[in-house]
Amino acid sequence: DAGVTQSPTHLIKTRGQQVTLRCSPKSGHDTVSWYQQALGQGPQFIFQYYEEEERQRGNFPDRFSGHQFPNYSSELNVNALLLGDSALYLCASSWDSTNYGYTFGSGTRLTVV
């Protein structure tokens, strides 16, 4: 049973560019959450998607946007990249509003130069 899969694993972008990160949830999960983890810090909540809608959002600017598809997979988009957006981006999936079985993927390492 595959867990949460994220792609790509590593990515290098130039300041000002746009990036799309992808996440496939664990089988049976319908809710996807995204986190940003800067070096030496704990993960910070970006937003959560359920039934293709953004259900809750953390303290991140509108440059961060997302989407959830009918098959429950999700994308995280970041526009106008800043050097400070360099981080490990983590996707977590879970079942329904109880967030049962909250499971994280291994993340995408984004470097902005």
Place this chain on the structure above:
Amino acid sequence: DAKTTQPTSMDCAEGRAANLPCNHSTISGNEYVYWYRQIHSQGPQYIIHGLKNNETNEMASLIITEDRKSSTLILPHATLRDTAVYYCIVRAHTGNQFYFGTGTSLTVIP
């Protein structure tokens, strides 16, 4: 969600029990205590969670004080592969997000 306080770092000898403390003095009645760990360059891994009773699974034991203001994660026989950052989180079971602090960096020493 309540905040937690954990020591920044700890060492433990291989084969000995590792006891990781966590303070959560403002925890609400409906909030659970969760423990996750993160091995370098990987995503956080679920370890255990509990509400008020002590819990044990194949990975660890969770001891929660009677007043629920603190807890201890116990790894009974630490191995080198247990070297990781351990996060203590309190969250309502239906909460939408986990609030991670900076966790405790545990180093298991041969």
